Amino acid sequence: MTDTPRVPLTLISGLAPEAAGRLADLLRTGRPGTAVVHHDLRHVTSGVVRRRIQLGPRDQLTALELAHGCVSCTLREDLLPLLRKLSSMPQVERIVVRLDEAMEPEPVSWAIRNVLVGDRPVTEDVDLKAVFTVVDCARWLTDVTGDDTLEERSLLASQEDERTVAQVALAQVEFADLLLLSGAATDAWNAAKTCAVLDRVAAGVPRIELSEMDAAGAGSLLAAVPPHSRRGEVTDPHGPLLRGQPPLHTDCGIALLTFTAQRPFHPERLHDAIDVLLEGVVRTRGRAWVASQPDVAFWVESAGGGLGIGHAGPWLDAPDGPAWAEVSPERRTLASLRWDPVFGDRAQELVVVTDQATPEEIEAALTGALLTDEELAAGLEAWRNYPDPFGAWHEEPCEDTEVDEDTYTVKGKEENK
Template identity: 45%
Template sequence: MAARVVLVAGFTHHDVADELWRASPESSLVRHDLSSLADGVVRRWADGRLTVLELAHGCVSCTLRLDLIPLLESIDGRVIVQLDPMLEPEAVCFALSETSVEVEAVVTVVDSATWLGDATGTDSLADRGMRAAEGDERTVAQVVVGQAEFADALVLTGPADAVLTTVLDRLNPDAPRQLLDALDVVSLLSAIPRTSRRGEIDDGFGSLLFGRPSLEPAHGVSVVHFTDRRPFHPMRLHDCIDVLLDGVVRVRGRVWVASQPDAALWLESAGGGLRVGNLGPWERDRDQEVVVITTSADATKITAALRSALVTDEELGLITELDFADPFADWHEEMEL
């Protein structure tokens, strides 16, 4: 048995999963409600039947491992899965990557009225009463940006203004879009390009400019693509992090710090939330690649701050002798939920 899954993500209530299900009557429909997950309770609807699960450890990983994955592995055929608003589809696809389940597509619903404010805001999930567990420190921005960025197709709840359109063009240029009021799910899925990720997880060592977005500024939106062949000074990189958070929609970066020559570090931020992960040993020559999408921050200041964080010629000449203070040494977290 092998399920073919269409994941429907989004931070807003919508009927897209139902539309997909109605367009594919032989499919199954699954919904998850994680609003009580912090108390160890998960509600799941599968083909209209409610199941209430009580977990010893209320966390997203447990929900995926103990419920969703076994359920999907038991189904043969297409399954429409409406994800809880707090779920990022990349984490779900990572969990599915070692199973026989095929991800046919990820469809994300974008609330045209609130998405940009959420994507550049500093509210945490806890501020909205939505965190998945006691230690869930994610921001709303991390969730909504991750949902839109990882999608194969986007459904907008209403017409997008020029700024939102430009941001989505830079964040996910290849994803076809439709308005919710005029949704044709068959044509939407058919419009997904062959090169779309369809649940595939990036290893972090490829180009970070997904879909070749335009780098030209437009409607106040700018893209910084910073590359270099020398390492960052760890303290100076740490000191310039605030520049990567204020007025920024998204940062994705593969970085090399002088204090950890063998480790490729991963920086990722949305709104005011930052993740630092370890990609493992370098798979090729060491380099820097940082992509920043901003709606209000000065792109030239971001570039200048990153460049000033690189080691100097003198430091480079003494790099094996210097003892760098490294605030990133104990800041790594695995890039999974």
């Protein structure tokens, strides 16, 4: 790490492009020396990304042709080197990156911290101060409770993008340090229910009305970011699942369930039961222990009508698990509190935000998927022979992309979720 002062960096995300553009304009006009960068991915499936850079009177639009059209390529081949270049310009005092609607801020933050441009990460040049997410109050609740895909909304970020709008909308809000509310809800009930969901998925994150903001107000937004905010810190899949202090009572039909258990799921029964997370559920996040794969933690994540199950790495007690000194203090603390003399830190821990479904029916379905006493007594070797519908893991399509102009390598591999 050099002693040169790093240039402050702010990310703007959200499924409200006009409002996000207005916020970026306010940030630019409110402070001279602010460079605004925006990559438009609407033509990325054809291998073309439109990049716009605004700095002072300069407003430059460039069409970039990428060998492999996707978000990862855009980050590695253009955005990261561009951040380094802008940070070295004396007239640039701050950088604002307005992310495309289809981009989630967490993988972008991960790339900024971990992908090497040349021989060092971009964090030696820029200091990620905050992530702002713009929320369209008129349609956000519909987005996060629906099952529309990005393809159906013409928002694909790559040819292989199978995400739902709900997955993106919730990921953008959950990773935010500050929420900017745009427009008005359709009615009072929609407004109250939207607040109830935000209270549970983004607890403790301040909300500010964008419509009431001017350039001077936009310039002071960083002061509204709470000290405990993550500021681009990437989620540890084995860390705490609840950030802030979400309310535990039911509000407007929205409730929060924390499901925990000290025995594994039967793979087939879990597969049969998992549809319960897609009906009347806003959000599910957490770790699962599946009997047929006892050494690896599953990451389960649902949003509206979309569900993803991925690999969260080995348990600490697994033969190839990480050493205690290699993991975060939070993970060591959680493991110590629930350590089992036979199964170590293996456990179920899911957080579910429900809407039409009740916490009781979700809990009953998940409990029914756990091993019975008889199955538990059969032991690990018997479990490994269970038919397993979760056998294959999804690989991010451009993981092995090589870049010709410079060398881009990765410090550790982000888990697919």
